[in-house]
Amino acid sequence: MSSDELRSALWAFVRRENDAYNVLVEWLPRTPELADFLGAELHAAMRATRWDDDSALFALRQRLWRHLDPGGKLGCLCAGWPDRKRLGLGSATVDLLHSDFEVLRARNPWLELVRCTTCGRHWYAATDTVDDDYYLRRLTPAELAGIVERDEWPADYDGFVNVWPTEPGQEYRARLEWPWKDQDD
Numbered sequence: 001m002s003s004d005e006l007r008s009a010l011w012a013f014v015r016r017e018n019d020a021y022n023v024l025v026e027w028l029p030r031t032p033e034l035a036d037f038l039g040a041e042l043h044a045a046m047r048a049t050r051w052d053d054d055s056a057l058f059a060l061r062q063r064l065w066r067h068l069d070p071g072g073k074l075g076c077l078c079a080g081w082p083d084r085k086r087l088g089l090g091s092a093t094v095d096l097l098h099s100d101f102e103v104l105r106a107r108n109p110w111l112e113l114v115r116c117t118t119c120g121r122h123w124y125a126a127t128d129t130v131d132d133d134y135y136l137r138r139l140t141p142a143e144l145a146g147i148v149e150r151d152e153w154p155a156d157y158d159g160f161v162n163v164w165p166t167e168p169g170q171e172y173r174a175r176l177e178w179p180w181k182d183q184d185d
């Protein structure tokens with residue numbers, strides 16, 4: 001692989017777009033050129049990281065991030081996201097809202113106001129444990145004030161049954177709608 005290809009594959013891993021098992025167990029041993037790209041120490045640390053150890057994965061992603069972006073121009077992961085971001089919920093991201101974010105307020109167990117601990121941006125987060133996805137909606141200052149001061153939340157998830165308590169007798173109700181059908185990432 002060229003260094004550009006290595007770089008984009010590692011960025012995808014840092015952004016949690018690639019499954020940790022596939023990267024660490026399948027891809028890493030078959031990519032010896034990574035040793036030169038990362039340097040011996042970071043390469044060894046990556047090889048020693050277990051794909052199912054969430055805290056070790058978090059630390060590894062932070063180290064790779066600094067390696068890929070030594071000047072820190074990006075600031076944090078969420079700075080590069082669009083206003084509406086869908087992200088897979090898996091072993092690598094199970095603790096996301098508590099590792100990279102701080103939960104400020106909960107509307108219910110699946111809908112939360114969160115703040116990025118690195119850049120301070122506020123997001124309205126939905127955790128869909130049925131289809132295993134996070135939905136993160138960037139908040140404007142006015143929307144943030146609406147939540148904090150008046151308990152008024154944006155309507156993005158209002159019709160999304162996966163993030164609301166099931167009502168008695170409605171357990172098998174078809175899902176009304178998914179938010180942001182245009183978002184495939």
Ligand SMILES: [Zn+2]
Pocket residue numbers: 076077078079116117118119120121
């Ligand atoms: Zn951020």
